[in-house]
Amino acid sequence: xxxxxxxxxxxxxxxxxxxxxxxxxxxxxxxxxxxxxxxxxxxxxxxxxxxxxxxxxxxxxxxxxxxxxxxxxxxxxxxxxxxxxxxxxxxxxxxxxxxxxxxxxxxxxxxxxxxxxxxxxxxxxxxxxxxxxxxxxxxxxxxxxxxxxxxxxxxxxxxxxxxxxxxxxxxxxxxxxxxxxxxxxxxxxxxxxxxxxxxxxxxxxxxxxxxxxxxxxxxxxxxxxxxxxxxxxxxxxxxxxxx
Amino acid sequence: xxxxxxxxxxxxxxxxxxxxxxxxxxxxxxxxxxxxxxxxxxxxxxxxxxxxxxxxxxxxxxxxxxxxxxxxxxxxxxxxxxxxxxxxxxxxxxxxxxxxxxxxxxxxxxxxxxxxxxxxxxxxxxxxxxxxxxxxxxxxxxxxxxxxxxxxxxxxxxxxxxxxxxxxxxxxxxxxxxxxxxxxxxxxxxxxxxxxxxxxxxxxxxxxxxxxxxxxxxxxxxxxxxxxxxxxxxxxxxxxxxx
DNA sequence: CGGAATGTTGACAGTCATCAACACTAGTGG
DNA sequence: CCACTAGTGTTGATGACTGTCAACATTCCG
Numbered sequence: 001x002x003x004x005x006x007x008x009x010x011x012x013x014x015x016x017x018x019x020x021x022x023x024x025x026x027x028x029x030x031x032x033x034x035x036x037x038x039x040x041x042x043x044x045x046x047x048x049x050x051x052x053x054x055x056x057x058x059x060x061x062x063x064x065x066x067x068x069x070x071x072x073x074x075x076x077x078x079x080x081x082x083x084x085x086x087x088x089x090x091x092x093x094x095x096x097x098x099x100x101x102x103x104x105x106x107x108x109x110x111x112x113x114x115x116x117x118x119x120x121x122x123x124x125x126x127x128x129x130x131x132x133x134x135x136x137x138x139x140x141x142x143x144x145x146x147x148x149x150x151x152x153x154x155x156x157x158x159x160x161x162x163x164x165x166x167x168x169x170x171x172x173x174x175x176x177x178x179x180x181x182x183x184x185x186x187x188x189x190x191x192x193x194x195x196x197x198x199x200x201x202x203x204x205x206x207x208x209x210x211x212x213x214x215x216x217x218x219x220x221x222x223x224x225x226x227x228x229x230x231x232x233x234x235x236x237x238x239x240x241x242x243x
Numbered sequence: 244x245x246x247x248x249x250x251x252x253x254x255x256x257x258x259x260x261x262x263x264x265x266x267x268x269x270x271x272x273x274x275x276x277x278x279x280x281x282x283x284x285x286x287x288x289x290x291x292x293x294x295x296x297x298x299x300x301x302x303x304x305x306x307x308x309x310x311x312x313x314x315x316x317x318x319x320x321x322x323x324x325x326x327x328x329x330x331x332x333x334x335x336x337x338x339x340x341x342x343x344x345x346x347x348x349x350x351x352x353x354x355x356x357x358x359x360x361x362x363x364x365x366x367x368x369x370x371x372x373x374x375x376x377x378x379x380x381x382x383x384x385x386x387x388x389x390x391x392x393x394x395x396x397x398x399x400x401x402x403x404x405x406x407x408x409x410x411x412x413x414x415x416x417x418x419x420x421x422x423x424x425x426x427x428x429x430x431x432x433x434x435x436x437x438x439x440x441x442x443x444x445x446x447x448x449x450x451x452x453x454x455x456x457x458x459x460x461x462x463x464x465x466x467x468x469x470x471x472x473x474x475x476x477x478x479x480x481x482x483x484x485x486x
Numbered sequence: 487c488g489g490a491a492t493g494t495t496g497a498c499a500g501t502c503a504t505c506a507a508c509a510c511t512a513g514t515g516g
Numbered sequence: 517c518c519a520c521t522a523g524t525g526t527t528g529a530t531g532a533c534t535g536t537c538a539a540c541a542t543t544c545c546g
Contacts, residue, residue, distance in 0.1 A: 061382050064468050069385040071378040083371040086364075091375055091473040120363035121329075127370040128326045132334055134377035135314040139304045141384040142312040142429030146534070177492065186385030188535055193494060209543090225307050230334040389502070420524065434502055436526060452511095 019118045026113070027051060027103040033096040035175070040081060042093040048106045050080035055100025056175050060183065061092045070184035072133070073097075073157065077164050079126055085110040098175035132230045141186050144225070149185050150195045151224035154205060154212060159228045170214030174207065262361045269356070270294060270346040276339040278418070283324060285336040291349045293323035298343025299418050303426065304335045313427035315376070316340075316400065320407050322369055328353040341418035375473045384429050387468070392428050393438045394467035397448060397455060402471045413457030417450065 015023065030053055033039055039050055039057060057074040071092065074080055080094050085107055096102075114120040133156070140152050157174065161167035182192040200206045204223060205214045214220055221227075258266065273296055276282055282293055282300060300317040314335065317323055323337050328350055339345075357363040376399070383395050400417065404410035425435040443449045447466060448457045457463055464470075 059378070061378070063382070063386055067386045069382040071381045083375065086368050086371055087375075087475050089472065091475075092378060114364050114367070115360045117358045117360060117363055120360055120367060121357050124357070124363060124367040124370060125329050127367060127374060128329055131370060131374050131377060132326065132330075134374060134381065135302070135304070135335060137381055138314045138377065138384060139306070139312040141381060143306055143310045179492080189493085190495090190536080191534055194534095197494080229332065232330050232334075422524080431503055432525085433504080433527090437502090440526085 015118050015122055019116055019122075022113060022116070023119060023122070026105045026109060027053065029104045030101050031104060033057075033100045033102050035096055035099045037096050039094045039096055039100075039102060040090055042090055044090045045088055046081075046084055046090070046107075048104045049082055049084055049110055050094070051103040051105060052076050052078045052080060053101040053103055055102075056097040057094055057100055057102075058097055058180070058184070059092055059094050068183045069186065070180065071137070072130070073184070075157075075160055075164065076166065079123075079130075082110070082123060082127065085114075097180065129232050132232060136230045146185070146187055146191055146195050147198060148224045149187070150181070150192065151199060151204065151220055152226050153181075153185060154207075154214065155217075155221050155224060155226035155228075156231070158212070158214060158217070159231055159233070163231070163233050170205075170212075170217050172212050173210055174212045175210055258361050258365055262359055262365075265356060265359070266362060266365070269348045269352060270296065272347045273344050274347060276300075276343045276345050278339055278342045280339050282337045282339055282343075282345060283333055285333055287333045288331055289324075289327055289333070289350075291347045292325055292327055292353055293337070294346040294348060295319050295321045295323060296344040296346055298345075299340040300337055300343055300345075301340055301423070301427070302335055302337050311426045312429065313423065314380070315373070316427070318400075318403055318407065319409065322366075322373075325353070325366060325370065328357075340423065372475050375475060379473045389428070389430055389434055389438050390441060391467040392430070393424070393435065394442060394447065394463055395469050396424075396428060397450075397457065398460075398464050398467060398469035398471075399474070401455070401457060401460070402474055402476070406474070406476050413448075413455075413460050415455050416453055417455045418453055 033055075040046055042061070052074045054076055057080065058070045059072040059074065059080075060068050060070045062068045074094070080102070081090065084090065110123075114123060136156070140149050144152060158167050158170070158172060161172050166172060177189075178192045178196070179189040181187075182189045185192065187195075196207055203215055204220045205212060207213075276298075283289055285304070295317045297319055300323065301313045302315040302317065302323075303311050303313045305311045317337070323345070324333065327333065353366075357366060379399070383392050387395060401410050401413070401415060404415050409415060420432075421435045421439070422432040424430075425432045428435065430438075439450055446458055447463045448455060450456075
């Protein structure tokens with residue numbers, strides 16, 4: 001599964017073979033994290049960063065009044081928290097959603113590697129992609145109604161999973177509860193439930209037993225105004241609607 | 244005004260004097276952009292990146308159905324679009340809000356500079372800060388009501404402007420219309436207007452003639468649950484509530 | 487098997503959007 | 517310098533989308 005990480009980092013451009021093997025060797029300390037357990041907590045000052053190897057995780061922030069907002073889903077191959085390489089303190093938490101395998105990379109090794117321009121650039125590139133995803137998330141929350149919002153997120157997850165080989169056509173496993181979905185979308189679980197029902201009734205997609213089935217990707221993308229450009233997967237696989 | 248940029252990039256850590264002067268020399272081509280004019284458009288493939296020297300700009304995305312979402316405000320010292328150093332195509336537009344002075348940096352020079360580890364790391368750091376701001380924006384849109392949302396954004400802008408020396412105590416110039424505010428907050432202009440009225444009535448802040456006056460920063464921050472940690476300004480000035 | 491977590495549905499309420507009219511401001515041209 | 521007009525701000529009435537509360541069904545897991 002660590003080829004997901006490799007594939008991502010490599011698509012940053014032209015890592016020399018030497019750099020490639022250095023990057024791969026970052027992943028020698030892989031640990032298992034149980035589902036629904038924190039990988040790192042808000043306010044911590046860890047001495048290592050994490051890379052998702054297998055499973056799903058999420059970034060989240062809990063407000064004083066209680067509500068939670070998920071700001072990102074982390075899939076195999078994603079860096080969880082490169083910022084602790086540079087910042088001293090986490091400003092949010094990261095939790096495993098499904099049982100996951102996570103690589104632990106000492107902060108010092110990250111800093112060492114960034115002495116190499118190619119690698120520093122690759123890490124930077126990864127951050128820039130994350131930024132683009134965050135911007136799309138903002139657009140989703142700010143300017144789409146609940147229906148489009150849910151559909152758009154599913155399209156994004158589908159594209160990203162497909163990119164790392166974890167989604168065929170229109171089917172993939174999604175270990176999220178409706179409550180977690182609602183925390184990501186700025187909605188309530190009840191309303192997410194209703195929207196899912198409508199998506200099902202309209203024949204666009206269904207979510208049953210932790211599995212997503214998109215009946216007609218092109219239709220869902222059109223309905224929810226999804227354009228995968230922002231994922232910047234150009235050098236990798238992008239699922240093309242079979243239109 | 245370019246000391247804003249310098250201050251930001253320098254706080255990335257330890258740029259050597261040589262690196263510092265290289266970075267500063269990036270800013271030799273500064274042009275003026277009129278208010279409300281695009282600095283760069285969605286879909287363009289420019290051959291240079293932009294740095295804000297003076298004035299305000301915003302990132303925005305226009306959806307097919309028409310509504311606009313602003314995903315970031317760009318203040319003096321901010322990179323506008325480092326991603327074009329690496330990606331080929333803009334996935335959103337950037338527009339000047341007030342008349343602005345903007346440095347144009349050829350893409351090639353950016354790539355050259357990233358051959359130097361210290362500089363690559365500094366650029367990376369800037370991206371990581373942007374990411375943190377985007378995450379806070381998502382939390383704002385997803386989990387705060389209109390009232391807290393407006394107040395929180397004002398707190399953020401105040402902290403950022405103070406950081407580059409453009410805000411004293413609780414006063415600063417903000418060249419935004421209520422419509423632009425609403426595009427940033429995922430609200431309608433009408434509702435932003437009502438919220439501003441309430442903020443005024445409750446004695447927290449006012450917005451008149453393009454000027455923000457925060458009567459009681461500590462109170463506004465408390466009311467809207469603002470914690471400046473996410474701005475990662477630690478090495479720079481952070482406005483401390485006079486409580 | 488049984489209890490807890492998750493999903494589902496309905497009734498009702500509230501926030502915010504929409505529509506519309508009018509006031510004010512600012513910039514333009516005569 | 518004033519008049520004029522477009523843009524921006526303000527306020528009210530109305531309605532839609534989404535949240536809240538609550539009950540019950542279903543699934544998951546020890």
